[in-house]
Amino acid sequence: MTDLVPIDKINISGGTQSRATLDQDTINDYRDALQAGATFPPVTVFYDGSHYWLADGFHRVHAHIMRRVSNIEAEVRQGTCRDAVLYSVGANASHGLRRTNADKRRAVETLLEDEEWGKWSDREIARRCGVDNSFVSRLRKAVTVDEPQSERTYTTKHGTVATMQVANIGKAPPSGITDQWRAEAADSLAGGREQSDPVAANRNAPCSRPHRADYSGDNEWYTPARFVEMARSVLGQIDVDPASNDHAQKTVKAATYYTAETNGLDKEWNGTVWMNPPFGRGVIALFIDKLVQEYGSGRTTEAIALVNNNTDTGWFNSLFNHSTAVCFVKGRIPFYSPTRPGGPGLPQGQAFAYFGLKPVRFFEVFSAVGNVVNMMKPAHAAHVDEDLPLVKEWLSKAAA
Structure with missing residues (x-):
């Protein structure tokens, strides 16, 4: 069944997007075509009685959002979020923007x-x-x-x-490895890489699961104040922390913050954003997609996200491709817990991704803790007049 569906009713942050990253140039082309009066094939959504889960047509939906179009023609199918995910992995195999190898891998x-x-x-x-x-x-x-x-x-x-x-x-089975040892090892990693699967946990529940399923103290590791203050010195202030809790706010002090119970994935992120998302496989991609969406819409004016440097994943490539600058931290960040000594034992390093128009300021602050890569590119073309002097200053510093 094809129908006009309000765009604000379509869930585009529920983990049903199977591409490694959306192509901003394609979105811009679609936006321009819409402005010229072009029509597009219907997108595909699955309706479970409460949510419209987008399964195919993410570039088209984002183009409509940029054009501030209220409704979009959609093929509405009955089904759950999981049905939408299963449909999405095969979408664009024979139509639409050609899939990259990274897209196929993510599917x-x-x-x-x-x-x-x-x-x-x-x-x-x-x-x-x-x-x-x-x-x-x-x-x-x-x-x-x-x-x-x-x-x-x-x-x-x-x-x-x-x-x-x-x-x-x-x-x-290796000798000497007991079930107790396995359990302790799994618990040790749980603080930095939550193992819950937001899609498989409940077929009928919304895919956009809250930030962390378990907010028990033992499974929480916090960012040292030094790094939060570095982010604040770049952003000026922190308006929104979308993946947090009461204890973390003693350091972050965001004007607005969301917890597991209030679920930041369902909210708008207005202003400057600090984000240390859950590192669990599948969950982190939801927060990265949401950040890219909020910044692209203009609701988020600046943001800094702290993530593991999993450069082989689709979500990291999305973060890398849409950010303004990235700092790859030298060594590993000493996350802490108020209830457990030591650190979470993360098996890889971390990176800070900056979204905004002050890459030079980000470089000045974060080059003290890592190697900063400037990512100025056409994705920020809408602000090119503001970016140009910053880019010139950046290049002069890099050449010095």
């Missing part, structure tokens, strides 16, 4: 990392995502190095679905 990883879909055969995942079997096979090996599957489903020659236990194939 496949979306299924592989899901508790249910990850048990499907390589052939079935390849069919759903519109890719080759060997591509899925290579990615499965990559994503299961640290989290081996215990089961995999397959279709028998009789057409029935069976389940194979695969956890112990070709492996022997």
Whole structure:
């Protein structure tokens, strides 16, 4: 069924976007075409009785938002967020903006990392995502190095679905490693990389799960005040902290902040933003997509996001491509907990991503703790007159 759907009713931050990143040039082209009177094919949404989950047409929706169009023609299908995700991974395989290898990788990883879909055969995942079997096979090996599957489903020659236990194939349990040790190791990592899956946890619940599922003290690690004050010196003030809690605000002191209960993903982020999002796989992408959306809309005027430097992920590439400057921290940030000694034992370093028109100021402050990369690019073309003197100053400093 095709219908006109209010754009503000369509959920575009619910984790149903399967591309590695949206292409700003394409969005701008669509915006200009709309202004010239062009019409586009309907987008595809899934309606669960409460939410319209966008499954196909993210570039078109963003172009309509930029043109301040209130409604958009949509093919409305009955289904949940998971239905939208499953549809999205195969979208654009044969139409629309051509998918990049990173887009295909993100689509496949979306299924592989899901508790249910990850048990499907390589052939079935390849069919759903519109890719080759060997591509899925290579990615499965990559994503299961640290989290081996215990089961995999397959279709028998009789057409029935069976389940194979695969956890112990070709492996022997290491001597001396107990269940207690495994549990303690998992708990140690939980503070920095929450392991909950926002999509698989509840098929009928909204995909945009709140910031952290568990706000118990042992699972919370906080940013040292030094780094928050560095961000404040760049931003001037912190208007919004969308992923926080009461304890963190003793340091951040944002005018507005959102917690697990109030869910910042459902709110507008107006003004300057400081964000230390949950590092859990799948969850962090929701906050990055939301930040890119809020900055692109103009509601967020400046922002600094603190993330792990997972440069091989789709969400990090989205952050990298849409930000103004990025600081790759030298060493690792000593996150702290009020209830536990030591740090969370994160297995990688961190990065600060800056969105705004003061890259030189960001460089002056954050070059003290890491290597800063200037990302001025056409995505900021709307502010080119304001950016130009900053870019000239940046280049003169870099040449010195």
